[in-house]
Amino acid sequence: MTVSLTEQAKRWIAARLHPGDGAIDATVGNGHDTLFLASRVGENGRVFAFDIQTEAIDGARRRLRQAGLERRVFWYLKGHQHLAESIPITWRSRLRAAMFNLGYLPGGDKLRITRSATTIPALAQAVELVSTGGRITVIAYTGHPGGEEEADSVQSWLGRQPGDLIFWRRVIPVGRRQPPLLFLIEKR
Template identity: 35%
Template sequence: MNVSLVQEVHRRLADVIEAGDLCLDATAGNGLDTLFLTQLVEESGTVHAMDVQEDALRITADLLALNEVQLRVTTHLSCHSKIETVLPPSAKGRIRAVTFNLGYLPKGDKSITTSEETTLPAIRIAYEWLVRRGVLSILCYRGHPGGKREEEEIRKLIQEQGWKNETIVGNDSEESPVLHWIEKD
């Protein structure tokens, strides 16, 4: 994980999310982003968290329980391209923020990574399900096989859709992580 871009994501999320909001972590992983979202939405808010790995959801659940915020979260063992079938229909058009922290589970199985075949549909649906002025945070890692192509395809999608986007690159290296921060009109 690139700490400074993760910090940048959290700084931006803190500016946007309010108590009582509804949020989605599309890649729960070790649960750090999910936990951060629960702290911003406070007791009156709700967070959904998705991951394809049982291990990731177990680690996330443990972290949430340790911080006594588990009642604010529903976890889903599912690919994030299935948002429409997994989240309650009442969430459509009400989500304040969706976080994607792409790639593989740190300290986990590096062969299980996100990939553009499912990331792109997931991003399209996530944008649709945002409330007006809601945000999509997409943190891309270009240093692992497929990561560079995935980031390029995301860039193309953002251009094609004409979404309002800021791109922040971690450092000068071609393999640097990239953050796409998208705000819905």
């Protein structure tokens, strides 16, 4: 059975994210990852969730409210390039995971996409913020204008990082034209 990239991303994160931890959802979108992270961090953990669109934050908030998990989430209607200055200092030492799901909001405005000029600084901040052993996932889509360039930028940025700082590998689904890419990252 083929395991979807989103499921593989969740499994990578789940292995390190436990009740009481902090986690970052760098691209809230429809809130599926926010819900997953909120369910993993438990009552005493928190998710720091970023998106530039009100529509995304509002929809995701509803999703989390319906699941009874909204109070586990801090919402930020701003770009993920502001991660470091936004997450409360008291949570810094408890951050164990970050998820990036790039591109546009499914069912939303296809022109409001993530862009490498802000994705790369955000990824650098996430690597800095998560504690040793913490994990990060990036799903990058190559089928929309600018997507392939963004995926290339993520890969070359990862390739330039010292091997003693992070371990990373790339997963590409077989047999698809313009496949999305999954980057699995762990801070050493």
